[in-house]
Amino acid sequence: MKKRKPVNLERLEAVRRERGLSWNRLAKTAEVRPSTLSRLQSGRVKTVNPATLRGLAEALCVPAAWLTGEQEGLAYAAEWDLTRAGPPSAEIIQWSRLMQSIENAVRRDLRQWYPEAEARQAYELWGRFVVGAFPELSSFLSWRTACLVSPVGSFHLLLPSDDSVACNWLSQLLEPWFAGRAYLNANALRGVFDVLRANPERIWGSKIRDADGLRALGEYASACERKVKQATAKRLEAELGSEP
Numbered sequence: 001m002k003k004r005k006p007v008n009l010e011r012l013e014a015v016r017r018e019r020g021l022s023w024n025r026l027a028k029t030a031e032v033r034p035s036t037l038s039r040l041q042s043g044r045v046k047t048v049n050p051a052t053l054r055g056l057a058e059a060l061c062v063p064a065a066w067l068t069g070e071q072e073g074l075a076y077a078a079e080w081d082l083t084r085a086g087p088p089s090a091e092i093i094q095w096s097r098l099m100q101s102i103e104n105a106v107r108r109d110l111r112q113w114y115p116e117a118e119a120r121q122a123y124e125l126w127g128r129f130v131v132g133a134f135p136e137l138s139s140f141l142s143w144r145t146a147c148l149v150s151p152v153g154s155f156h157l158l159l160p161s162d163d164s165v166a167c168n169w170l171s172q173l174l175e176p177w178f179a180g181r182a183y184l185n186a187n188a189l190r191g192v193f194d195v196l197r198a199n200p201e202r203i204w205g206s207k208i209r210d211a212d213g214l215r216a217l218g219e220y221a222s223a224c225e226r227k228v229k230q231a232t233a234k235r236l237e238a239e240l241g242s243e244p
Helices: 008-017 024-028 036-041 049-061 064-068 090-113 116-137 141-147 165-174 184-199 208-241
Strands: none
Touching: 008 024, 008 036, 008 049, 008 064, 008 090, 024 036, 024 049, 036 116, 064 090, 090 116, 090 165, 090 208, 116 165, 116 184, 116 208, 141 165, 141 184
16 A cells, blocks of 8 residues: 655645635546545645545646655745745746746657657757746746836836736747647747847846757757658658558
8 A cells, every 4th residue: 555645735725726726626627536625624634645646736737745845845946935934925836837847848849859868868958958048938027128118227117027927928828838739939939039138128147048048949949840840751651652
């Protein structure tokens, strides 16, 4: 019998709220009994079996180890706000989920395009820098300072900015890619990234990181183009072979 594990209720509640799920909806999405979540919520039980934990993690798009407390922080984001104690904010959870979805999609594409060992190497050499370009693309302040000009020449007048707007937009825009129904149009994003990084108001940039992001998007575009050409050639060959 596999060992039951504890669930951190604060974390479960924080990410449930961020996802906008009722307890009943969470139970349905995670394919667990509502009574199980009711007992967790009330504190009558503190541990769950592996299947329940896996279902909750998948439904909430967070690592199972984070729900149990075995993993201290969320991927790509500091778990705790330095100014207060408590569970991670909705913005941190949202950001982590977006970046993890991007990483998963890049890794999946590389596994489709290359043998296993080459896919791992490609991710380390340039794939991870595709992920690294998205902090700029998901920064609402980056978009705002690129599209607007302060009348007195100070970008501080364009504050505050809410990155959740850009994160929501990217999450919806990229959903077919996350689901494996499309590839990333890296050439188009490379052009957008180039415009954003050239913004003179952008004082938070890094030349090395920018160069890595541009190179990685170019590598992805080239690999994707080769894959699409191969698939098109196979389809045409099959169609020609089926003709009487």
